[in-house]
Amino acid sequence: MMRKYPMKWILVLMCLSITAVVILQGIWLMDSYAVSKEKKQADIKKLLDVALIERDRQLADTVRILMQKVVRNKNDFGFRIFDFTKGIQIGFNNGIDNSYAMYDATSRDTLAIHKDPHVFFVRKMSDLTFSELKPLYSATIGINSYPDGSPEKAAQMKLTYFFHSIQDTTYLANAVIRTFADAGQSFIGKVRWYKDLSDIYTKKVVQPPPIKKKSAASREVFGVIPGSDDKQSLGYKLDLLQSYIDSLNVSKDSVFVSKPILNDINDVLRGEVPTVLLSVKTPYTAIGRQMLTGILGSVIALLFVGMCMWVMYNTIVKQKQLAEIKDDFISNISHELKTPITTAQAAVQGLKFVDLNQNPGKTSIYLRTATSEIQRLSLMVDQILNVSLYENGGFQLNPEGFDFKTMLNSIADSQQLRKEKQISVSVRYEAETDVFADKLHMQNVVVNLIDNAIKYSADAVSIAINCRNVANGIQVSVMDNGIGIPAEFRGFIFDKFFRVPDLNGHRIKGYGLGLSYVKAIIEKHGGSIGLGRCGESGTEFIFTLPESL
């Protein structure tokens, strides 16, 4: 019988290694999730940045066109140029009001200003960004007053209105939607903005109705935060922005980008400096979908590894059992073979010392003993040699119709005559059909079952044979009052060489071939055999035989 502990440990080790693989896979999946998430967020950040640049461009274009309408010739404004530490300051004057713009000498076209400031100004308008146009805007608004109803007045009004409505989120929404659509992303947009910074503190949120777009992998929130005091540093402004973001009830995993849209070249915020804030919720479903193949692959691979391990474990268990069964068989068979050989040897030895003519009686006893022992030996060898033949079905049946009831009764009668135990065999025959089978093999089957019943019972053996008709054949049950078969071994008793381990230490002879022979014969007849009731009070074998072969 197999030793339990080593196998148990192999199983424990297998389970541990599978668990380790599962944990490692889990860690790997979590890592790759984090990487995918970071990548997705970086992509979204890039898109949002693009959206902001696009918005700047849109605004710059609009402002440029409007300003070109207002500033049409050099008489529309006066200007002065001052030195300042980093470059020059251009002042514009309409006689009532002063405005100025600063340009860094290292990066600006200062020479052009000296030659013709108007040309410079107009050229600047055609290639400056929106934030660069801002000082020019502040210089031009209100420089000249145009007559009411004139196209200049209309353009000036439009320019003023345009800057005052800088928080108009439609521009921004359009820029974001277009950028996302171009990148193949979709979303539901929501616009937030604050009238001025003091509203951020008091959390007075003015919330326009949400803008909806088809299909929503994520939810976007974007807003424009107007600036307030131009003396505030950018750092201070960013802190303010952060506290604003914190106050938003937006998932912590949202991606934010922000940009003050009107800070000047020195990053000093001047006048009303609105800040654009865009935020997009991380699209988890999209990340999940991206990872699905990896997750499925891992699960399938794990299942596969688990299955392989299980098959390996079972094979090892089976091999181990087979090795133990083989050992058992060899020790059984050597014992079984040795007995008749020794007896025959003794008989032949005896013959040496007997005068054949003087003592014919003794001589014939010795001869009979030797012959019967050699016959027994030969029978055993035959059985062993035939067993694989029976198992593989490579033998022929010689079926005939015969009276099964008579056969059962005569076997029962002869078995009851056996002297080693007190044996009673009862036969109840209720079947009405004839049996068409190989008589000799069927006889062996029944004798084998009765022989086992006697072997594996106490001294008073009671065997009940029942035979009845079932659909398309007969069913025979052989029930004894013996020691039974422990549940854990019931699945193996029909295996070649298998013997239930002798737990009580009673040495019952046998080499585990009887039941495998019985099964082979029954199956060759197209029938089946199995255990019926089986417990401490006895064992029942039930086999069925079809009516015809």
Ligand code: ADP
């Ligand atoms: P053997 O009897 O030579 O060992 P078998 O193939 O006939 O081999 O039986 C296999 C095993 O099944 C036996 O070793 C025995 O433990 C068990 N067995 C068979 N028949 C019975 C029975 N009637 N009662 C209890 N155990 C049985």
